[in-house]
Amino acid sequence: MSRFEGFGEHAVDFYDGLVADNSKSYWTDHKDTYLTDIRAPMEALLAELSGEFATDFGRATVFRPYRDVRFSKDKTPYKTHCGGVIEPGRGAGAYYVELSPAGLRTGGGCFHLQSDQLARFRTAVAEDIHGEALAKILTKLEKAGWDIKGDRLATRPRGYPADHPRLDLLRYRSVYASRTWEPDNVLHERALLARVRTAWRALRPFNEWARDHVGISEQTHR
Numbered sequence: 001m002s003r004f005e006g007f008g009e010h011a012v013d014f015y016d017g018l019v020a021d022n023s024k025s026y027w028t029d030h031k032d033t034y035l036t037d038i039r040a041p042m043e044a045l046l047a048e049l050s051g052e053f054a055t056d057f058g059r060a061t062v063f064r065p066y067r068d069v070r071f072s073k074d075k076t077p078y079k080t081h082c083g084g085v086i087e088p089g090r091g092a093g094a095y096y097v098e099l100s101p102a103g104l105r106t107g108g109g110c111f112h113l114q115s116d117q118l119a120r121f122r123t124a125v126a127e128d129i130h131g132e133a134l135a136k137i138l139t140k141l142e143k144a145g146w147d148i149k150g151d152r153l154a155t156r157p158r159g160y161p162a163d164h165p166r167l168d169l170l171r172y173r174s175v176y177a178s179r180t181w182e183p184d185n186v187l188h189e190r191a192l193l194a195r196v197r198t199a200w201r202a203l204r205p206f207n208e209w210a211r212d213h214v215g216i217s218e219q220t221h222r
Helices: 011-020 024-053 115-126 128-143 191-213
Strands: 059-062 082-087 095-100 103-110 147-149 175-181
Touching: 011 024, 011 095, 024 059, 024 082, 024 095, 024 191, 095 191, 103 191, 115 128, 115 191, 128 147, 128 175, 128 191, 175 191
Parallel strands: none
Antiparallel strands: 059 082, 082 095, 095 103, 103 175, 147 175
């Protein structure tokens, strides 16, 4: 595996063009740019980070560039970003990195929760020790500039009192932290490795909480 030296100079331009023309002809004409300026650097980035983040947590994956259009009204064939992740299984914590026209995004937490995972998440949040620990982790991330996002119920989940001290957390059906840097020179330099590593270190308490208290789903993903 090659040493990570940043994404190629045409990486963002490739996705700008794909946004404008999401077609097989564009993809075919520019596939070499995707492979050399995006895919290969993403694989190299994950390979270098795996020594710290994948050994006791999960495995590294670069997501396929093709969209799953079976259940979507949007039938455009290609993703307009390249994502990579180290995770033990969907929902059980994740070290995520993404390149797109918006720049570089990092994230972690519980991006998707199956019903069995959601049940374990709410059980842990409802308990004072584990729930308060997560609340402190998310508060610290938010104060450090991270966006806390996710799918939330408009009302309280069934079975929990209206005066529960962590009702806002219990409403989440998925919850994750995200941070984005607009395109800059660092995107094309080895220094990007340190940027992602620092971000992922900040996410470690959140991801370890998710691994320990949510875990991998026993259900089949669609």
